[in-house]
Structure formats: C-alpha cells, structure tokens
Amino acid sequence: MQKIVIRGGARLRGEVRVSGAKNAALPILASSLLAEGRSIYRNVPALGDVRTMSRLLAKLGAEITAKPGGISHVDTSRITELEAPYELVKTMRASVLVLGPLCARHGRARVSLPGGCAIGARPIDQHLKGLAAMGAKIELEHGYVTARARRLRGATIVFDVVTVTGTENLMMAAALARGHTTLENAAREPEVEELARVLNKMGAKIHGAGTSLITIEGVDELHPVEHAIIPDRIEAGTLLVAAAITRGDVLVRDCLPEHLDAVLNKLRAAGVEVTADGDGIRVRGKSDLRPADISTQPFPGFPTDMQAQFMVLMTRARGQSVLSETIFENRYMHVPELQRMGADIVVEGRTAIVRGPTRLTGATVMATDLRASASLVLAGLIAEGTTEILRIYHLDRGYDRLDKKLRALGADVRRAKGSL
Numbered sequence: 001m002q003k004i005v006i007r008g009g010a011r012l013r014g015e016v017r018v019s020g021a022k023n024a025a026l027p028i029l030a031s032s033l034l035a036e037g038r039s040i041y042r043n044v045p046a047l048g049d050v051r052t053m054s055r056l057l058a059k060l061g062a063e064i065t066a067k068p069g070g071i072s073h074v075d076t077s078r079i080t081e082l083e084a085p086y087e088l089v090k091t092m093r094a095s096v097l098v099l100g101p102l103c104a105r106h107g108r109a110r111v112s113l114p115g116g117c118a119i120g121a122r123p124i125d126q127h128l129k130g131l132a133a134m135g136a137k138i139e140l141e142h143g144y145v146t147a148r149a150r151r152l153r154g155a156t157i158v159f160d161v162v163t164v165t166g167t168e169n170l171m172m173a174a175a176l177a178r179g180h181t182t183l184e185n186a187a188r189e190p191e192v193e194e195l196a197r198v199l200n201k202m203g204a205k206i207h208g209a210g211t212s213l214i215t216i217e218g219v220d221e222l223h224p225v226e227h228a229i230i231p232d233r234i235e236a237g238t239l240l241v242a243a244a245i246t247r248g249d250v251l252v253r254d255c256l257p258e259h260l261d262a263v264l265n266k267l268r269a270a271g272v273e274v275t276a277d278g279d280g281i282r283v284r285g286k287s288d289l290r291p292a293d294i295s296t297q298p299f300p301g302f303p304t305d306m307q308a309q310f311m312v313l314m315t316r317a318r319g320q321s322v323l324s325e326t327i328f329e330n331r332y333m334h335v336p337e338l339q340r341m342g343a344d345i346v347v348e349g350r351t352a353i354v355r356g357p358t359r360l361t362g363a364t365v366m367a368t369d370l371r372a373s374a375s376l377v378l379a380g381l382i383a384e385g386t387t388e389i390l391r392i393y394h395l396d397r398g399y400d401r402l403d404k405k406l407r408a409l410g411a412d413v414r415r416a417k418g419s420l
C-alpha cells in the first residue's frame with residue numbers, strides 16, 4: 001500500500017494541465033452501452049474509478065482497449081451479461097450508471113445496491129422512482145435491484161432532490177424510451193450537459209441539459225461515437241487552491257472558467273489574484289488571505305467536491321470562516337486529521353467554523369475519501385516539516401497523478417511504501 005510524503009513550504013510556480021473529468025468520463029463510458037459497436041473516447045483520465053468502470057463494462061461483455069494518451073475504445077457489440085456485481089459496485093457507487101442504459105437497451109438490468117459511503121447514506125430512490133415512472137418493474141432482493149421493461153416509455157419525472165447521477169441515469173434511459181420524457185428539478189452540472197452532448201451525437205433528442213428542465217424525445221436506436229471528454233473542474237479547482245495556499249504563481253491550463261465561477265468568486269473574495277489566461281486560469285497567491293463563508297450547493301452553486309480543499313485555504317485566512325455542507329450529511333471526515341495538524345476548526349452538525357491563520361505542522365494522517373485526501377495533500381504543502389498521508393488509494397480514485405503534477409510545480413512530494 002502506498003503513502004504520499006510531503007515536505008511543506010515550497011511556493012508553487014509554473015504551468016500545469018488539467019486531465020479529463022472523472023465525473024463526465026464515468027457516465028459517458030456507461031452510455032456506450034446504449035449503442036452497438038465501437039465508441040472512441042479521448043482525454044480519458046488515468047484514474048482508479050475509470051479503471052473500475054472499464055472493468056465493469058468488460059464484465060458485461062464490452063471490449064475495452066485503453067490506448068496511450070487517454071484514449072479508450074469501447075466495443076459493445078457483444079453484451080453478454082446484464083449484472084453489475086457487488087464486488088465492483090462496492091468499490092465505486094457510480095457503477096449504478098449502467099442501470100438506465102442496460103434496462104433501456106436490453107430490457108433488464110441487475111445492479112448491486114450501492115449502500116452507504118464515507119460521506120453519506122446516498123440512496124438511489126430517485127433513480128428507481130424515475131425508472132418505475134417509465135414503466136420498469138423494480139425489484140429489490142438480496143442486496144440487488146433488478147429493473148425490467150420490454151421497452152421503457154416516456155414520462156414526466158420531478159426529482160425530490162437535485163441528483164447528478166440520477167439525472168444522468170434517467171436521461172440515458174429516456175433516450176431509448178418510446179415517447180417524450182420531461183425531467184424537472186434536474187441537476188445542471190457541466191458533466192450532465194456533457195453527457196447530453198455525447199448522447200445527442202449518438203442520435204438522441206435531448207434539450208435543456210444544463211438547466212433544471214430537460215426534455216427527451218426517445219428514439220429507436222443510437223450509434224457509437226468519437227468524443228473528447230471535458231476537463232475536470234474539480235481537479236482544476238484543487239490545483240488553483242494549491243497555488244493560492246502556497247502563495248505561488250501558477251497557470252492551470254485546459255480548464256473552463258465558466259465551470260468554476262463559484263470557486264473563482266470565493267478565491268477572489270479571499271483576496272487571491274485570479275485571472276483568465278489563454279486556455280487556462282492564472283492564480284497568484286497572497287500572504288494576507290481574508291476569511292470567506294461558503295455553502296455547498298448544486299451547480300452553479302459552490303461544489304461540495306471543493307469544500308474540503310477550500311477549508312484548508314481558510315486555515316490561512318485572518319479571521320473566521322463559516323462553511324455549510326448542504327449536500328452530504330457526513331462530509332467533514334478530513335477535519336479531525338486537519339486538527340491533528342494544528343488547524344482550528346469546530347464542527348456543529350453540517351456547519352464548520354474555521355479560525356485562522358493557524359500554523360500547521362506535518363503529521364501522519366489518514367485519507368478517508370477522495371476529496372478529504374486532496375485536502376490533506378494541500379495541508380501537507382503548507383505544513384512545517386513532513387506530512388505522511390496514508391490510504392492514498394482514495395486520492396488515486398479521482399486524481400490523475402496529482403503528486404506528479406505538484407512536483408512539476410516545485411512541491412516536495414513523493415510516493416513511498418506505506419504500511420496501511
């Protein structure tokens with residue numbers, strides 16, 4: 001098992017490129033199941049969750065060829081299985097994204113129920129409610145959900161909560177349903193819009209993706225496509241915070257500012273110099289950071305996937321910042337580890353109060369989930385002395401060689417053999 005070792009103190013300088021978006025690549029790979037034949041995806045990030053999705057598609061009978069430079073060929077000509085097993089789903093709940101496509105294209109899908117995870121209970125009731133509204137027969141048995149339908153039919157679905165993968169699953173299912181579907185209170189994330197872009201390239205008739213009202217006219221057949229995946233806005237946000245927190249000067253390239261407005265506004269509110277620069281965003285960090293309050297919201301609000309990283313930045317601000325986590329009920333697992341490094345953070349329910357500036361000191365800390373691990377890397381960059389981060393498989397699930405990118409910007413970070 002590997003660990004990451006960081007000697008804090010370096011100011012990050014230079015340029016870094018953002019990889020393809022994990023949360024776009026996963027639904028897009030699953031969408032290949034809606035067509036028969038070979039799809040070609042470019043700018044596919046090299047990370048754990050993409051490998052898990054590829055393993056799942058291969059288990060269903062797809063032929064996956066990963067080529068250098070982030071290219072993936074997915075051939076779905078011979079789908080032989082319609083079941084996503086517990087072994088795979090338990091490692092990555094986004095496996096649930098095969099439910100809609102398999103049910104829509106093959107009339108049946110059996111998927112292990114994801115169960116809870118470190119950051120929350122995360123039920124999939126909205127996914128199932130939507131499929132049932134489209135005429136699927138839903139059965140829950142032995143920890144699995146089975147959805148059956150000779151052919152799904154169009155329906156009007158109103159989400160009780162804004163759900164990203166719920167919107168994606170039902171958009172994919174509706175693309176091959178008979179008739180018209182309306183998704184109300186749909187998620188507006190850029191990854192949802194990107195999936196609709198790919199589905200429309202495959203021959204679907206989807207309108208309104210990126211807004212809370214999406215309409216889909218079902219078609220009888222979809223065809224494979226070639227597509228380059230959008231950049232990862234959360235990786236970009238993490239790198240921008242790394243530059244700001246080390247008082248560095250970094251150009252983060254291949255990212256789309258319009259996907260990061262809420263994050264850029266909060267960086268500016270904290271006194272960080274942020275400028276659009278060519279195909280990227282330049283950040284120049286300052287020593288006197290101001291406190292900033294955030295409340296995580298569905299897009300275009302402040303992303304919950306940036307809450308932990310922003311919390312570390314606020315440990316350097318002069319004053320008190322109030323962070324509210326409104327999306328997940330248990331997304332402060334990084335706090336006890338940051339407190340062990342010297343951070344002054346008090347958590348009350350879904351609110352965290354961060355007081356700064358505090359002097360962080362290096363320690364051995366444990367990663368608990370993907371974004372928590374990113375926040376520990378950021379804390380290690382500014383801590384005095386050495387920080388060792390254990391269980392970094394969490395980080396590798398969602399970041400494409402983050403340590404290598406930070407090293408290229410001057411950080412003293414390396415991997416080493418870990419015991420845990």
Ligand code: EPZ
Pocket residue numbers: 022023026094120121122123124125126127161162163164165166187304305327328329370371398
């Ligand atoms: C997606 O998860 C992302 N994952 C998450 O990123 C991200 O944190 C989340 O959206 C919110 O932005 C992928 O895209 C693969 P939700 P998802 O359904 O779709 C509740 C990362 O770090 N809910 O939008 O699973 C749910 O419990 C990951 O990259 C229901 O109650 O999240 C949560 O409180 C972590 N019933 C809220 O809605 C449902 O049927 C939003 O969850 C579905 C969701």
